Amino acid sequence: MLTPDVCVVGAGSGGLVVAAGAAQLGLEVVLIERGEMGGDCLNFGCVPSKALIAAARAAQAQRSGSAFGVAAVEPKIDFARVMDHVAETIAAIAPNDSVERFEKLGVRVLKEQARFVARNELLAGPHRIRSKRIVLATGSRPAVPPIPGLGDAPYLTNETIFANRTLPSHLIVIGGGPIGLELAQAFRRLGARVTVLEAARFLAKDDPELSAIVVRHLKDEGVELRAGAKIARVEGNAVILDGGERLDGSHLLVATGRTPTVDGLDLDTAGIAHTPHGITVDGALRTTNRNVWAIGDCNGLYAFTHMAGYEASLFIRGALFRAPARLDQSIVPWTTYTDPELAQVGLSEPAARERHGDGIKVVRWPFADNDRARTERVNDGLVKAIADRRGRILGAAIVGPNAGELIQPWCLALSQRLKMSAIASFVPPYPTLGEASKRAAGSYFTDALFGARTRKLVRFLARLPVW
């Protein structure tokens, strides 16, 4: 029987932050992991997908130099070597998440499957663990839709696609969300024919004005995108649509969302309520069992690595320091790492209109009016921001190069409850893409600043003696 101060189940983005933090605060910590240390992000998610995207960007750069006077060439791609690069990237980061590193921090790591045997007690292989603070960080797995024939098909998911070393001749992607589109563009750039089938609209959680720009770029690069596609059945790697059209693929990728992982945990034994959307938590991430918290993808809130990290820090603050700790999802950004990238924080325009009606002001600044973008021959994309009548920022979204980096001043602004005036008045270096954020925020004040009343006031002041 082990009786640590904190017991963490799942050594992914959320669990590792809790384990490292609690151990460094001098607490006794047991960390239980049944699979790979590092969880989805390191092994099957963020890291391999961004490594693949980086290789695809290098390929695309060779095709797109002609506007700069650099001859465009069709790149020669060694796909097996691309996948070596993906594996090498994972291997380079893996030591940060390894058993060795965590044992050095003083964490007791058990490579076992955990399940509850009592309210405060888990079984993990030969070990029984009793703790007053149990943190579930068990992540999520691919949600597979009930399409006839899919169950018997040799489909890929994010858990298998990065182990595939043959370039698909025709990759059919089911699902047009961030994961589906990021991988679709990467495989297209690496030389595959790619078709994406989406039952509703692409990037449905993002502002349609901005996601339309991503969709246009993907189409221009030759990704075949079908919105509103209804799949009748799957036969091997072929997809048959309603109406009978047959698409023959060499590989099929299912990217239709995520299901929280709760299998085998025996949550009911510990009185922990859960639904198909995840483990039920309150604003402090506590479950219906007051000794158990659930963080990261398993609680069904935003499924991002930085969200899992944020929730882990709230657990440390609330449960270990006993300080106020309440989740605020409105400050959590997300980025889709297509080219152009699409980043969002706070409310989108449709969501802001739904909540605040017409009491909002929307401002935009296109990259076509940004000097640095011009030097890079970026002709579209924009910064869009929304504020209420008093200038309080409600949300911002950016579509363009490095949008995931450019959104960060807006993340800071939302987390610190800053107003548009804060973004309008900082001094960015010239020439940078970041200036577009300042210009967008500045345009919030254009009407008031250059309106009749201000002009009258300034004319009056100009007539006064110089002081």
Ligand SMILES: Cc1cc2nc3c(=O)[nH]c(=O)nc-3n(C[C@H](O)[C@H](O)[C@H](O)COP(=O)(O)OP(=O)(O)OC[C@H]3O[C@@H](n4cnc5c(N)ncnc54)[C@H](O)[C@@H]3O)c2cc1C
């Ligand atoms: C293709 C893809 C790309 C992504 N890209 C991004 C991105 O660019 N940016 C971003 O922010 N997010 C991205 N994500 C999402 C991100 O990977 C997840 O949000 C993040 O990994 C969730 O962390 P977690 O700690 O909740 O779960 P995980 O990191 O998945 O860790 C959960 C761990 O719990 C273990 N476990 C489960 N049950 C048990 C049990 N009973 N006993 C013991 N161990 C158990 C699992 O084996 C797993 O290792 C991506 C996801 C995918 C699939």
